[in-house]
Amino acid sequence: MSFQQSECLTVCVTGAGGFIASWLVKLLLHKGYFVQGTVRDPDDPKNDHLKRLEGADERLRLFKANLLDYQSFRIAFDGCQGVFHTASPVTDDPEKMIEPAIKGTENVISAAADAGVKRLVFTSSIGTVYMDPNRDTETIVDESCWSDLEYCKSTRNWYCYGKTMAEKVAWEMAAKREVDLIVVSPVLVIGPLLQPSINASSIHILKYLNGAVKTYANAVQAYVHVGDVAEAHVLVFESATARGRYICGESMLHRGEVVDLLRSLFPCYPIPSVCKDEVNPKVKPYKLSTQKIQDLGLKFTPTKETLRQTVTSLEEKGFLHAPRLSTLNFDS
Ligand SMILES: NC(=O)c1ccc[n+]([C@@H]2O[C@H](COP(=O)([O-])OP(=O)(O)OC[C@H]3O[C@@H](n4cnc5c(N)ncnc54)[C@H](OP(=O)(O)O)[C@@H]3O)[C@@H](O)[C@H]2O)c1
Numbered sequence: 001m002s003f004q005q006s007e008c009l010t011v012c013v014t015g016a017g018g019f020i021a022s023w024l025v026k027l028l029l030h031k032g033y034f035v036q037g038t039v040r041d042p043d044d045p046k047n048d049h050l051k052r053l054e055g056a057d058e059r060l061r062l063f064k065a066n067l068l069d070y071q072s073f074r075i076a077f078d079g080c081q082g083v084f085h086t087a088s089p090v091t092d093d094p095e096k097m098i099e100p101a102i103k104g105t106e107n108v109i110s111a112a113a114d115a116g117v118k119r120l121v122f123t124s125s126i127g128t129v130y131m132d133p134n135r136d137t138e139t140i141v142d143e144s145c146w147s148d149l150e151y152c153k154s155t156r157n158w159y160c161y162g163k164t165m166a167e168k169v170a171w172e173m174a175a176k177r178e179v180d181l182i183v184v185s186p187v188l189v190i191g192p193l194l195q196p197s198i199n200a201s202s203i204h205i206l207k208y209l210n211g212a213v214k215t216y217a218n219a220v221q222a223y224v225h226v227g228d229v230a231e232a233h234v235l236v237f238e239s240a241t242a243r244g245r246y247i248c249g250e251s252m253l254h255r256g257e258v259v260d261l262l263r264s265l266f267p268c269y270p271i272p273s274v275c276k277d278e279v280n281p282k283v284k285p286y287k288l289s290t291q292k293i294q295d296l297g298l299k300f301t302p303t304k305e306t307l308r309q310t311v312t313s314l315e316e317k318g319f320l321h322a323p324r325l326s327t328l329n330f331d332s
Helices: 019-030 045-051 070-076 094-114 149-154 158-177 200-206 226-238 255-265 291-295 303-316
Strands: 010-014 034-039 060-064 082-085 119-123 180-186 188-190 220-225 244-248 251-254
Touching: 010 019, 010 070, 019 034, 019 045, 019 226, 034 045, 034 070, 045 060, 060 070, 070 094, 082 094, 082 226, 094 119, 094 158, 119 158, 119 226, 149 158, 158 180, 180 226, 188 200, 188 226, 188 303, 200 303, 220 226, 220 255, 220 303, 226 244, 226 291, 244 291, 251 255, 255 303
Parallel strands: 010 034, 010 082, 034 060, 082 119, 119 180, 180 244, 188 220
Antiparallel strands: 220 251
16 A cells, blocks of 8 residues: 555544644645644644644644544544554653553544544554563664563553553554554654643753753663654655554664763753763663664654754743853853
């Protein structure tokens, strides 16, 4: 199946007002798609940025939907050839995370099957892939890897637990209901915000600039630009040969490297220079393969540039205020 004729195709994006989904809606409109976006409240001003996107007047319709309500998605998917399921809680609170992530995925896949949707792209996470304490350091983490559910539980990583369960349910249900499922698994996503509110992965960078933290963690993390993640979703949707899971990430950095990059770009901020862990050796990056999505044609934005755009956007949106020159101490 190939969806390269985007004009006149109708697709639905769940959780359309979110950080990643807003970029996805923007790209789909730009490519000529008709977009049905689900949000929890179409009248909430936090979704107004969607209505201002180019093409939105003619080709974007917003639907009210909640992950726990099958019928709301069944209505939103009517007439859609494709669905992009991005809506999910992003939290480590087990009460708020697990049920909506799993039940929501069940509802979305059932509604897509019942509405005759041709292909469903599910936004999973690297959190469903890399959380495995038994992997040796030489193993290359790729699309064949799965996080260990017991390890997620024992480390109380309820976000990774919920996303892993949700993706497993997605694969089981898609097989049963004969839905053509493709999964995109982004690493930590940063870049400019289109939405007016701040999301969890943008706070990951904000906290190093606004004085909220005085030290950085002895940890590694992979990063990717939000625009590249949106593009990955459209690439896998449109490609006739796309199958299975696609890890989407540009770089793998120790937090020490992240703060160094931020300091080189924005020396005016109080960016921590001390690692919180003064005892253990520096955590080493694991080997991550993103070859599969690159083979479909995705080119990644370099992370240094992504960090620059992230901070500029946080300033423009009013989440960050560059210290005035008079408050800088040039003696230290
Ligand atoms: N950002 C990252 O680093 C990253 C990395 C890997 C994977 N992901 C995945 O990417 C997807 C989007 O994440 P994001 O970073 O864009 O986060 P986000 O901005 O918080 O977006 C999440 C979206 O899900 C919606 N949502 C949450 N609970 C819902 C519910 N019960 N019913 C209906 N909608 C609900 C939210 O709606 P409201 O606006 O109404 O709350 C929001 O639109 C998620 O599946 C996440 O797991 C994100």
